[in-house]
Amino acid sequence: MDLTSFITSVLTSFVIFVALVLLFTWLSRRPGNAPVYYPNLLLRGLDPWAGRGRGTRSPVGWLRDAISASEPDVVAAGGVDAAVYLVFLSSVLSILVYSGIVLLPVLLPVAATGGALSTIPIPTNKSAQSAQNFSSIERLGMGNVPEKSMRLWAFLLSVYWVSFVTYFVLWKSYKHVSNLRATARSAPDVKPEEFAVLVRDIPRPSPDETIKDSVDSYFRALHPNTFYRSMVVTDHTKADKIYQEIEGHKQKIARAEVVYANSKTESNTEGTRPTHRTGFLGLIGTKVDTIEYCSEQIKELLPKLEAEQKTTLHEKQQRAAIVVFNSRSAAAFASQTLHAQVYDKWTVMEAPEPRQIIWSNLPRKLYDRQIRQCVVYGIVFLIVVFYIVPLTAIAAVTTLENLEAKLPFLKPVVEQPAIKTVLEAYLPQIALIVFLALLPTLLMFLSKQEGIPSQGHAVRAASGKYFYFIVFNVFLCYTLGSTLFKSLTTIINHPAEIVNMLAKSLPGSATFFLTFVALKFLVGYGLELSRLVPLIIFHLKRKYLCKTEEEVRAAWAPVDLGYNTRIPNDMLIATVVLCYSVIAPLIIPFGVAYFALGWLIARNQILRVYVPSYESYGRMWPHMHTRIIAALMVYQTTMIGFISLKKFAYASVLVPLLPASIIFAYVCHMRFYPAFAKTPLEVVVRHDLKETPNMEAIYTAYIPPCLKPDKLEDLDAFEDAQSRATSRVPSI
Amino acid sequence: MDLTSFITSVLTSFVIFVALVLLFTWLSRRPGNAPVYYPNLLLRGLDPWAGRGRGTRSPVGWLRDAISASEPDVVAAGGVDAAVYLVFLSSVLSILVYSGIVLLPVLLPVAATGGALSTIPIPTNKSAQSAQNFSSIERLGMGNVPEKSMRLWAFLLSVYWVSFVTYFVLWKSYKHVSNLRATARSAPDVKPEEFAVLVRDIPRPSPDETIKDSVDSYFRALHPNTFYRSMVVTDHTKADKIYQEIEGHKQKIARAEVVYANSKTESNTEGTRPTHRTGFLGLIGTKVDTIEYCSEQIKELLPKLEAEQKTTLHEKQQRAAIVVFNSRSAAAFASQTLHAQVYDKWTVMEAPEPRQIIWSNLPRKLYDRQIRQCVVYGIVFLIVVFYIVPLTAIAAVTTLENLEAKLPFLKPVVEQPAIKTVLEAYLPQIALIVFLALLPTLLMFLSKQEGIPSQGHAVRAASGKYFYFIVFNVFLCYTLGSTLFKSLTTIINHPAEIVNMLAKSLPGSATFFLTFVALKFLVGYGLELSRLVPLIIFHLKRKYLCKTEEEVRAAWAPVDLGYNTRIPNDMLIATVVLCYSVIAPLIIPFGVAYFALGWLIARNQILRVYVPSYESYGRMWPHMHTRIIAALMVYQTTMIGFISLKKFAYASVLVPLLPASIIFAYVCHMRFYPAFAKTPLEVVVRHDLKETPNMEAIYTAYIPPCLKPDKLEDLDAFEDAQSRATSRVPSI
Structure with missing residues (x-):
């Protein structure tokens, strides 16, 4: 890509972005659009144009609000998960800013005066202008440094700088997120999940008792003073x-x-x-x-x-239960203590929030879950590596001739020459686009099939799968191109080869990725901010479909942030920018712009638009942390290969960075992760409740709506329906 | 080795064995030797010649006793660890018996009539007798089956049979051991370690309080109803x-x-x-x-x-403590629950038994422990792989000339021609023997350096290290011989090569290992049973050194079983017998004899001789289990290679066995292991205590003897000495 087309492309994107931002400024000031641009505020009963949101009528009001909002505001509006997502964005931003401060002033002059590219003979049939362009972007990258030059020391030390900046920022962020999580978890308001545990793999009860009876007697024996009530999961589909x-x-x-x-x-x-x-x-x-x-x-x-309801409660009991305790610390003890002597019975874990329980997964057995996980991982591996194969097959089958034969009524349409040309040209692409659009849903479906008990956990699992997919397919496959598959055998026999191959292919794709990042943030964020699609849908629905207030509310009911696709996409950009940061330092400003703008817009959307559909108290963070380190290690590996290719004898000076990254990841994991997987006792008792919480309300929160008794007093009847023992031991 | 020398060697060993058994029968009947042959009984206050041991005066009485003793007898005499060791021996025995029942009648005829070896031309200079011998042992092994023969199916299916027998036996044994552990742990007698937890990584207290104060306030806040007392670990060396x-x-x-x-x-x-x-x-x-x-x-x-004592208690407090709770389940909850928000502070684990605490390791910090572990693993790896290198170096330095120069007073002795010859020939061997004799001690020392808090854990760690050493050096190195080191580069580049190399070298060593197993059990067990060395030492001490009753008792004070060398040695035999079971089925009877005799003699020694120095409730079992599976996998791998070498097209039929073994190991680990690493709640409350235990006694058990106050009433003073807060909150 030459300079002109690069500038054209970036400029076009920029114009679109500005247009969209102006559109947003204009549209968001119209009161009729409030449900589209301020649903979060409306749901929290706040007036979008009053209070601290008073500046929103001014064109840059949203900017001022987004910047000035404090972290507690964000937590109040979008929960800890949203705040953690912002920490993720600002962490990557800090890494890039700190890197850029050193790398840009140092590396650009070193590279620009390297002069390796000017000695390369200009290929025939190329005008002088092309040669000029060739040097103006690429001359600022590492490709312009001659082999064995001592200038390479600057690049080598830059890799160290970027690595240590990453360690530093990530350590501080992990600490921050850990405290954020602890603060939120120790808040004094009563959350049902803090008093409950999820019990799975309940053994088959003896014939004269129901599952409910066996759960009650088991937990009453093990927790005589703290057991409150239990609720057996039922198959309540009917x-x-x-x-x-x-x-x-x-x-x-x-x-x-x-x-x-x-x-x-x-x-x-x-x-x-x-x-x-x-x-x-x-x-x-x-x-x-x-x-x-x-x-x-x-x-x-x-x-x-x-x-x-009666039949369900009594006869459709499943081998899983929610057990409620009468204190937070009792539930914390119970969820972390091994109950049965064999691990495949009475497995106990922290209960998910009632709103994010995936009921159908709760009764799955331990071995069932394990096998499902293996199968799903296998399928995902095949999708990641070979997804292009079935697509090609589908494309081959769905040729126009086949379509016409199968669906004859399409013939008159398809036979039009114009349509035919378009269809023939785009059918494979359409198949690809449809596949890519459906992929997150497919991955989410697969993750749920693993037997995961909560929505938030499934989102994390799906996000991981999507991350592997796009990093492998966009980054590796685009960079390596066709050589990847051609030389797959070489790679398997000599795994070290892949480093060289990556190193050889990286510089060629630098400009492509520069454009890619620019396009992504300008157009992507423009669309995100202006919310054109939800706006149109809302107005159409309101005009033609909605009759009652409730229907109107349903028409603008906001969704959540959609972490399962958003985070992998951000991670892809982070990986790309990190990997090119030393090879083509010019990418850093683009990366900074991406994450700075992303941070601003995400803050706006979190404060005003999206409403969280669940709260996992930042459990996504360890995954993001690990993946940033993974990206860093890909970067370090390619840099070792790349500097070696320049025949620089000291390239091996970089090798200690790889174990350093592994040790850093290990230490972080050891130090911080346990508090994400379990509830630390310190956090539970920090603000111990002064008065006893409303235990009935906690218990009722876990009853699915279709089984909920009309009055709270019916709770005993509800419990009796599950139990066979008529003389129930009174629970205090 | 030809047949004659094989038979000679086995017969000699057998004669020695019979002689030693007779000697034992004679010596053990003399009352003066009772402290050597019945120390366990004496210590438990039982008369060796009365009660259920009444038959011991008859020559086979010990045999009858060993067979008839029940498992609870064994647990009473030697603890759960000893019982688990017997389960290990009987498990390997069952595997070999079940395998032998099928393999011997099937494989021996198939191999004997194979006739491949008779077609090999007899080398020159060999008499007809040698050729005869060649076929008589080796003709009964797989080496006698021609290439591509359909007879190989029998060997192939035998591998499946042995594998499934192993899975079956191991599964049953794991279940049995798990129940054994649970029964022992839920026994109603009060054990101090059940009420206590070990706290490490205590953060630096604020300047106006001692560590003791901070521990007390922290645990009193987190466990307001169940905290009893705490004891801060001190540096009490002085x-x-x-x-x-x-x-x-x-x-x-x-x-x-x-x-x-x-x-x-x-x-x-x-x-x-x-x-x-x-x-x-x-x-x-x-x-x-x-x-x-x-x-x-x-x-x-x-x-x-x-x-x-005062200074120690107040000023030499270390950052670790034993915290005692007032109920078993409270201690179980505390030991399994995450306490602090960051994992490197207030780490909590189950308290070891007071008698097996390694005090100096308790205050080691988390990161210190991790680093020490890495370093120790590195050292052990080097010892296992390259131990021969420093030995050669030492041998080179300690030549006679050097010795004479350094220690001139030796000259007159060394210059004697006879002594000189012997020394010159044996000095390197002596170095090797000294090294091998010191190795278990060295490994034990290294394991303790890892920062392990208890003796039992250190023994497990040392046992693992010794296992790797002897399997690598005796089995692999003897089998592969010099080819291993010569072709080390080949192995690194083509790891799959090692399978072929092993397969090629195995049959040649079959006779060696037959003799090895025979020698090991006949002579080794003979010496073990007759206890000649302790007998002589005891009599010498009693005659010349001991004056008081106490000194006599110290002279016969029995040691424990020494699991750290015993189990790896048994595992080596198990590995060897498993690996040769199909190649040379004749080894199976030898293996059966080894484990049957081992089981008998171990029972005798456990019931009468050894006294356990600690009790870990069978925590060694998971290690033994995993190592038997590892041996099985070595066996499966070599068999794949070996059958492939016979150019048998169906050798790949064996490949599914490897993942099957991994899955089996994983399922066992998942199902049973948690109850070995933690205390299941079920077990804790199975026999809940009717009356409150003597909490003072539990607390005092953890006070080191040199700090113990004279009277129980002084406990409060002992606590006060550690605390700075004068007005101590009374602990109930």
Whole structure:
């Protein structure tokens, strides 16, 4: 890519970005759009244009707000997970800024005066201008330094500088996140998950007792003073179906009533009672009065639900349970202590938040979980390495001829010459795009299949898988290009070869990645900030579909940050920028811009837009930390190879960096990780509760909505339904 | 080795064995030898010739007793560790018996009629008899089966049979040992270690409080209802030295009094008061009256000890402590729960038994421990792989010429021609023998340097190191011989080569290992059973040195089983027999004899001789289990190589065995290991104590003897001495 096209591309992206930011400034000031640009504030009952958000009517108000918000504000708005995500962005930003401060002033002059590229003969058929361009970007990189030059010392020491900056920043960040997590976890407000543990792999009870009975007697024996109540997980799909049906009918009634009320105009005081057809999608079948029909349906369904609830509670008990204790420290003790003599029975772990439980995974057995995990890892490995194979196969099958044969009704459309050309050219690409768009969903599905008990954990697992996919496919495959697969046998026989191959291919792709980073942050962040798609969808829905207040609220109901795709994408940029930081230092300002802008916009979105759907208290951090170190090690390895290629005898001076990184990762993991995997006792008792919490509320939080008794007093009845022992021991 | 010399060697060993057993039968019946042959019984206050041991006067009484003793008897006599060692022996025995039942009748005929060896031309200069011998042992092994023969299927399926027998036996044994451990741990008698936890990495306290104060306030805050008392570890070397001095003087007085009383004969009614010299070894210096002198010394030392105790308790506090809780389950909870937010502070683990604490290791910091472990592992790796190098160097330095130059007084002795020849020939061998004799001690020392807190753990660590040493050096090095080191570069570049090399070298060493196993069990067990060396030492000591009852008791004080060398040696035999089981099935009867006899003799020694010096409740088992699987995998790997060498196309049918072994090891580890590393709650509460235990006694058990207060009531004063806070919160 020559200089002109590079500048053109960056400039175009920049213009789009500015346009989008202006659009955002204009749109976000219109009150009608508030649910799109301030849903988080609205849900927390705050006025978007009052209080500390008062500056938002000014064009740069969002900027000022994003910068001035404190960390507790962020935690209040988006939870600890959002705050940790911001720490991640600012950590990478600090690494790049500290690196850039030294690398840019030192390496650029050293590289620019290296002069290796000017001695390369210009290939034939190239104009003088091309040669000029060739040197203007690439002359500022390491490619311009001659072999065996003593200038290489500057690059070599830069690798050390970047590595130590990374260690320093990561250590401070891990400490910060650890404290953030501890502070949030020791907050005095009562969270149900702090009083509960999840019990899995419950052994088969004796025939004269239910699972509930065996759980109760087991835990009462082991925790005589602290056991409160237990709730056995049930297979409540059927009850849930009936419950959802009732809720659907209730919504329909609400909607019909609004429609009916609106139809009572002056000319038609009676109004028209809304009707619908009972058949498929309301399109066929007999026409009925909606309100009457639905009310009748509900009346019919309610006893059904009640019967189903009873059956579910008593007969569909699964071999997993939530056990509630009467104090935080009792739950912490229980979740960390080995209960049974063999590990595949009565496995105990911290209970997930009620809202993020994946019920269907709870009863999975230990060995089942292990096997599922192995199978899923195998599938993901195949997807990461060979995803292009099935795509090619699909592309081959879905040629136009095949499509026409299978779906003859498409023929008249497809036979149009213009459409045909386009389709023939783009069908494989479309297949690829569809696949890439579906990939995060697929990975999320696979992660859930592992038997993970909570949403947050599944997101972390999916995020890891996606990270491997994009780093392998975008970074490695683009850099190495076709040579990767051609010489796969070479790599297997001589694993060290890959370092040389990477080192040889890296400089050629520098400009591509410069453009890639620029495009990513300018257009990507522009779209993110302006929220054009949710805006359009919201307005369309509100205009044509929504009748009741509730429906309008559902139309703008904000989603969460989507860590499972967001973090891997950021990590990809971090990996790319780190790897090129010394080879082509010019990439550092782009990286700084990416993470600085990312930080700003993420703060804005967290404070105003996204609403967290779960809270894991920053458990994502150890993963991010490990992956930054992994990126650093890829960087260190390629640099060893790259400097060796320059026939520089001291390249081996870099080798100690690799064990240093491993030791650093190990020490961090040893020191900080346990507090992320378990609850430290220190944190539990920091603000011990003065008064006893409302234990009924804690217990009820874990009852799925479709099984929830109407009144709190019915809790005993709920427990009795699960138990066979009629004379229940009273639980205090 | 030809047949004659093989038979000669085995027969000689057998004769020695029979002679030793007869000697044992004769010697053990003499009452004067009871302290040598029945020390365990004596210590437990049982009469060796009464009760259930009544048959011991008959020559085979010991055999009947060893067989008829039940497992609880073994646990009562030698603890769970001894019982687990017997389970290990019987497990290997079962594996070999089950294997032999199938392999011997099937493989011997198949091999004998293979006829591959008879087609090999007899080398020149060999008589017909040699050729005859060649076939008689080796014709019964796999070497006699021709290449590509379908007979190899029998050998291949045998490998499967042996593997599955091993899985089956190991699974049952692990289950058995796990139950054994659980039963022993849930016994109702009060053990101090069940109420205590060991706290390490205590952070530096604030200047106005001692470490003791900070421990107390920290644990009282986290465990308000269950904390009993804490004892900070102190550096009591100096106090201990004074204490030992006093004890020494007390012993001297006792001895002198006996000597004095004996000297009062009829002719000399006054007696002679015993005297000694105060200088080096009692040889030089002024002559003093022993009783008077020692009493005076004690009088002088007692106030010194008291002062030193005070200083030690208050000023030599280390950053580790033993914290005692008032219930078993509280201690179990505390030992398994993460306490501090960062893992390198307040690390908590189960307390070791008081008698096996290695005090000097307790205050070592987490990072210190990690670094020490790395360094020790590095040293052990070097010792295992390159131990021959320093030995050669030492041998070169300690030539006779050098010795003469350094130690001229040796010259007249060394210059004798006969002595000179012997020394010159044997000096390197002597160096090797001395090194091998010192090796277990060296490995034990190294293991203790890792910062391990308990004796039992150090023994396990040393045992592992010794296992690697002997398997690598005896098995691999003998089998591969010089080819191993010559082709070390080949192995590094092509790791798969080692399989072929092993496979090629194995059959040649079969006869050697047959003899090795026979020698090992016949002579080794003979010596073990007859206890000739302890017998001689005991009689010599009693006759010439011992004066008081106490000294006689010290002379026969039995040691423990010495797991750190015993188990690796047994494992070596197990590895050898497993690896040759299919190649030369004749080794199986030898292996069966080794483990059967070993089991019998170990039972006899455990029931009557050895006294355990610590109890780890079978924590050695997981290590033995893993190492048997490792031996199995070495066996499977060599068999794949060996059958491939026979150009048998189906050799790859064996490959699935390797992942099967790994999965088996993983499942066992996952299912059973946690109950060995931690205390399961189930086990703790199985027999909950009816009455409160004597908490003072539990606490006192952890006070080192040199610091122990004279009366139990002084415990509060002992605690106060460690604390700076004068108004101590009363502990209930």
